[in-house]
Amino acid sequence: SAVISQKPSRDICQRGTSLTIQCQVDSQVTMMFWYRQQPGQSLTLIATANQGSEATYESGFVIDKFPISRPNLTFSTLTVSNMSPEDSSIYLCSVKGDTEAFFGQGTRLTVV
Amino acid sequence: AQKVTQAQTEISVVEKEDVTLDCVYETRDTTYYLFWYKQPPSGELVFLIRRNSFDEQNEISGRYSWNFQKSTSSFNFTITASQVVDSAVYFCALSDWEYGNKLVFGAGTILRVKS
Numbered sequence: 560s561a562v563i564s565q566k567p568s569r570d571i572c573q574r575g576t577s578l579t580i581q582c583q584v585d586s587q588v589t590m591m592f593w594y595r596q597q598p599g600q601s602l603t604l605i606a607t608a609n610q611g612s613e614a615t616y617e618s619g620f621v622i623d624k625f626p627i628s629r630p631n632l633t634f635s636t637l638t639v640s641n642m643s644p645e646d647s648s649i650y651l652c653s654v655k656g657d658t659e660a661f662f663g664q665g666t667r668l669t670v671v
Numbered sequence: 672a673q674k675v676t677q678a679q680t681e682i683s684v685v686e687k688e689d690v691t692l693d694c695v696y697e698t699r700d701t702t703y704y705l706f707w708y709k710q711p712p713s714g715e716l717v718f719l720i721r722r723n724s725f726d727e728q729n730e731i732s733g734r735y736s737w738n739f740q741k742s743t744s745s746f747n748f749t750i751t752a753s754q755v756v757d758s759a760v761y762f763c764a765l766s767d768w769e770y771g772n773k774l775v776f777g778a779g780t781i782l783r784v785k786s
Contacts, residue, residue: 592773601762601779602776604775651716653774658721659706661718664715665714665715
C-alpha cells in the first residue's frame with residue numbers, strides 16, 4: 560500500500576493568485592496522477608507526472624495553468640495559476656499500486 | 672475511448688433495504704480493470720474493489736457484492752441491508768492498467784440511507 564500526504568488540506572485564495580499543492584508518497588513510484596473534482600462532480604484527470612520528464616496533460620488542461628513538478632520518485636507539486644472562482648475544486652494526487660490506485664486526502668480550494 | 676456511465680444520479684433508501692448501483696462501461700481494450708470507490712462526506716476516496724477483465728466471477732465481501740457481466744459491459748454493485756454509514760458518493764472507474772494509464776471515473780451515484 561501507499562500513504563499519500565497532501566498539503567494544504569484546504570485553502571481560500573484570492574482570484575489572480577497562485578497556489579502550489581504538495582504531494583508526498585511514502586514509497587517510490589514511477590507515475591503520479593493529479594485529478595480535479597469540481598463541486599458535485601466526478602474526478603477528472605489533469606495530468607500524469609513522471610519523474611525526470613515533462614508531465615502529460617489531458618485535453619482541456621495546459622501547463623501554463625497547471626504547472627507540475629516531479630523532482631524525485633516520492634514527491635510532486637501541482638500549481639493552480641492565476642486562479643478564478645471556476646478553479647474552486649478538490650485537487651487530488653494519486654499513485655498506482657499493485658491492486659488499486661491510492662489517493663491523497665485532497666486539497667479543497669476555494670477561490671474568492 | 673474509455674467511458675463509464677453511472678445513470679443513477681442519486682438513490683435514497685431506508686435502512687436495511689438492499690440497493691444496487693449500476694455501472695456500464697465502454698472500452699476497446701481486451702485487458703482492462705474496473706473499480707469501485709466510496710467517497711464519504713469527509714471527502715477521501717475509499718477503495719472497495721478491483722476486477723480484471725478476465726475474471727467474471729461475482730464477488731461478495733460482507734454486505735457488499737459485485738456482479739460483472741462482460742456481455743452487457745456492466746459492473747454493478749449491491750449493498751445488502753444498507754446502513755446509514757453507507758451514505759456516500761460511489762464511483763465506478765475503468766482503467767487499462769497494464770499500460771499504466773489513467774482511471775476514468777463515472778459521474779458517481781449519491782446514496783442516501785435514511786434511518
